[in-house]
Amino acid sequence: MKFARLGESGSEIPVVIDADRTFDLRPLTSDVNGDFLAADPVARTQTALDAGELPELAGAADLRIGAPIARPSAVICIGQNYAAHARESGAEPPTVPIMFLKTPNTVVGPDDAVTIPRGSEKTDWEVELGIVIGTRAAYLDSVEEADAHIAGYVVANDVSERAFQMEVSGGQWSKGKIAFGFNPTGPWLVTPDEVDVDNLNLRSFVNGEARQDSNTNDMIFDVRTIVHHLSQYVTLEPGDLILTGTPQGVAFGGKFPYLQAGDVVDIEIEGLGSQRQQFVAWEAAK
Structure with missing residues (x-):
């Protein structure tokens, strides 16, 4: 559904x-x-x-397509969850999930324009599988329990400003993750019975040129492990959104330029739909 x-x-x-x-x-x-x-x-x-x-x-x-879920109480993200992306970021793959947060007002429609923040020179794209929580999850006793708490899955673009994230971070990533509209989501919330979440192709393009091309079977921590792990530290509420990490092929890896005003990003995940954003200058969006 x-x-x-x-x-x-x-x-x-x-x-x-x-x-x-x-x-x-x-x-x-x-x-x-x-x-x-x-x-x-x-x-x-x-x-x-x-x-x-x-x-x-x-x-x-x-009609405009909005985010398929109303504003969540929390947006929780997993970092460096694909080994090749971790290495292109200059890090070894993590042995436990890396967690950071985005703010709820980052969640916008899948085709809404995204504003490049004032002073940004390193705005980046990240196609990601999103998990939407269906029922409250806290201190799950096993990984197998996670399925019962998942309402479905979405496409998400974990837009990032890398200088804010890494250079003026103070040791946390969220400064580069929380600009308004930095989480286009959708077009649909697809229920678990309709997708093989462990084997979904995901891709991104900038101005029609291929960037990321991978599969969720390359994730270090799968969706059930993520939900179980997070539940040991945070109470996950119905409607909360979890982003599960991005594969290699982003600008931060050094192979591609960062986004500029006028660039168009397309991302897609098999069975979950596609989205397109035009990136606009902060001055033009005021």
Whole structure:
């Protein structure tokens, strides 16, 4: 099942996409939020579809695509989770998951323009698999328990400013991760039954030129290990978003130039959809 949110920022309509038709979820929920995701959304939605209780949304194809989840309470990220990316960053692959945070206002629509921060010279792209939490997870006893707490998966671009991240960081990465709009997400939240999350191709392009090309089977820590590990340190709430790391092929590796105003980034993950952002100068976005 694919959930999405369509319409202008701040007034998105929750929808479910079924057999290429888009149905309005508002008879069932006000939004694709934590409350909805925690209450058996697939079964409830299927029951409503079967009963004809969800009207088809007219003009859906003409609406802006918003992030497929309402603003999460937390955006938690895993760093250097692909060995080749760790090495292109000048580090050895980690032996435990590296965690850092993004702010909730980084989460925007998949095709929204992204503003290069004031003073930035090293804005970078990162295609990533995102995990959306379905039910609260704290102190999980085993890796196997993680599946029961996952609502689904999304495409995400973990946009980064590398000078802020590495050179003026004070030892933390988040300064380079938290500019408004630095986490385009979507287009869909895809439920776990529809994808083989351990074997998904993921790619990125800048101005039509290939950059990243990898597969989630190259992750050092898989999605279940990540959820289990994080649950030992933070209570994961319904609707929270976890980014699982990016493969090699980013500008930080030194092979490609950093992004400039006017550049267009495309990213895609097999089965989860694609997104496109134009990067704009801070001055032009004021």
